[in-house]
Amino acid sequence: MQGPLASLKVLDFSTLLPGPFASLLLADMGAEVLRIESPTRQDLLRVLPPHDRGVSASHAYLNRNKRSLALDLKQPQALEVVTQLLADYDILLEQFRPGVMERLGLGYEALKAINPRLIYVSITGYGQTGPYKDRAGHDINYLALAGLASHTGRADSGPLPLGIQAADIAGGSLHGVIGLLAAVIARQQTGQGQHLDVSMTDCVFSLNAMAGAGYLACGVEPGWENQMLNGGSFYDYYRTRDGRWMSVGSLEPAFMQALCEALGRPELAAQGLSPQPEQQRMLKQALQAEFEKHDFAELCSLFAGIDACVEPVLSLEETIRHPQLQARELVTQVPRGDGSSQAQMACPLKFSEGLPEPRHIGAGLGAHTDQVLGELGFSVERIAQLRSAQVIL
Structure with a gap:
């Protein structure tokens, strides 16, 4: 070959x-x-x-x-x-x-x-x-x-x-x-x-694909944690009770609903659609509080069977052993x-x-x-x- x-x-x-x-x-x-x-x-x-x-x-x-x-x-x-x-x-x-x-x-x-x-x-x-x-x-x-x-x-x-x-x-x-x-x-x-x-x-x-396009066409200057995908929304990383991290990318309503229901807070799902920075800040705080109630392994097990765009932050050793990469x-x-x-x-x-x-x-x-x-x-x-x-x- x-x-x-x-x-x-x-x-x-x-x-x-x-x-x-x-x-x-x-x-x-x-x-x-x-x-x-x-x-x-x-x-x-x-x-x-x-x-x-x-x-x-x-x-x-x-x-x-x-x-x-x-x-x-x-x-x-x-x-x-x-x-x-x-x-x-x-x-x-x-x-x-x-x-x-x-x-x-x-x-x-x-x-x-x-x-x-x-x-x-x-x-x-x-x-x-x-x-x-x-x-x-x-x-x-x-x-x-x-x-x-x-x-x-x-x-x-x-x-x-x-x-x-x-x-x-x-x-x-x-x-x-x-x-x-x-x-x-x-x-x-x-x-x-x-x-x-x-x-x-x-x-x-x-590579400033979205932020650059927004600035050049509309004059919107991006900054730290003020955009949907750079920490300005609930789309972010969350610390677990034992000091590990989980990634949350549940942007679509169905994924957000699955996330909130898994964490026992289904009422939070509606806030995911809010464009208001203060609402997003409060949502992130609420999600962080829920993640900190659980250890990393427990959360990995919880979300393994749920299609919610929630995945663990893995070390390289863990990445290499992950069944998807294998x-x-x-x-x-x-x-x-x-x-x-x-x-x-x-x-x-x-x-x-x-x-x-x-x-x-x-x-x-x-x-x-x-x-x-x-x-x-x-x-x-x-x-x-x-x-x-x-x-x-």
């Missing part, structure tokens, strides 16, 4: 999270992904804890199914290698600040001249243009500038740091893959590649290369024709250098020369 993207061959120059998560999705769906890594400037993801048998668990997951070629791009002879790769790998993913690839002789215009079919995807914090294009940033900064942090948090404590990297993944990785695949479809029609400029700030700004096979075993395997999150996409089995965890730095160069026609002597000149590792 090859997977739906088996025809794609991708050069991945990215590090850390946004680019590698994007190429992980591509590799899981069958694309051949070759990482081009610096032999002198280590990808910090390789040393990020926790470690499994001396290997970063994050790196092992984000870079599974990919090969690694260690190439010093600052060496003039590196261009010879990349040029030959472009004859076969006609999709390129990079995550440097604007201008870096150009200074290395690897900018889009230079490589397009070598291969006009090249699809060149640049993922950056702020994009290739604008006054912030050269500015450093991280996920929390992109969420702040894109307006999401201004309405994601608590009124008495301000914005909340999220438990995932929303801008990196939703903004960079997922939008990057969508744009890349759109460019592939366009190339099938025109025969020409193109440059895709993916700004994590731009993309995460678009039925969906969201954990897979990935070969380490020594006969053993590592448990990892599986590709979440389900194709009727299936996907190829994971081949290996993230490879060691330069693990496939000789293999890749041999496939390009480099002789053993030429490979030895490049290694002696420290062009490759």
Whole structure:
């Protein structure tokens, strides 16, 4: 089984999270992904804890199914290698600040001249243009500038740091893959590649789907806990008697009625429809009082058989054991290369024709250098020369 993207061959120059998560999705769906890594400037993801048998668990997951070629791009002879790769790998993913690839002789215009079919995807914090294009940033900064942090948090404590990297993944990785695949479809029609400029700030700004639409069209500025879905209504989390939490999303009247009846307070259901902030505040207080009468396990048992959009807040350990996630096979075993395997999150996409089995965890730095160069026609002597000149590792 090859997977739906088996025809794609991708050069991945990215590090850390946004680019590698994007190429992980591509590799899981069958694309051949070759990482081009610096032999002198280590990808910090390789040393990020926790470690499994001396290997970063994050790196092992984000870079599974990919090969690694260690190439010093600052060496003039590196261009010879990349040029030959472009004859076969006609999709390129990079995550440097604007201008870096150009200074290395690897900018889009230079490589397009070598291969006009090249699809060149640049993922950056702020994009290739604008006054912030050269500015450093991280996920929390992109969420702040894109307006999401201004309405994601608590009124008495301000914005909340999220438990995932929303801008990196939703903004960079997922939008990057969508744009890349759109460019592939366009190339099938025109025969020409193109440059895709993916700004994590731009993309995460678009995630203000309802709040942003409301402000732009109606001038309604969202704030902390003043919208239906951000804590401004009963749609929220509730603490249990033993200090755990339950999520309540019972927006529709039927679900709200089921919730209130289960808690023994059916008279509260009508208040769920009230648009008045004070009514919602009082409803939340009443619901909180009811939840605090019960332990977490009791509430889990109570709502397990009720369709009320009420679910427990689970730890990762509990999530992995949950029958729904087990039925969906969201954990897979990935070969380490020594006969053993590592448990990892599986590709979440389900194709009727299936996907190829994971081949290996993230490879060691330069693990496939000789293999890749041999496939390009480099002789053993030429490979030895490049290694002696420290062009490759």
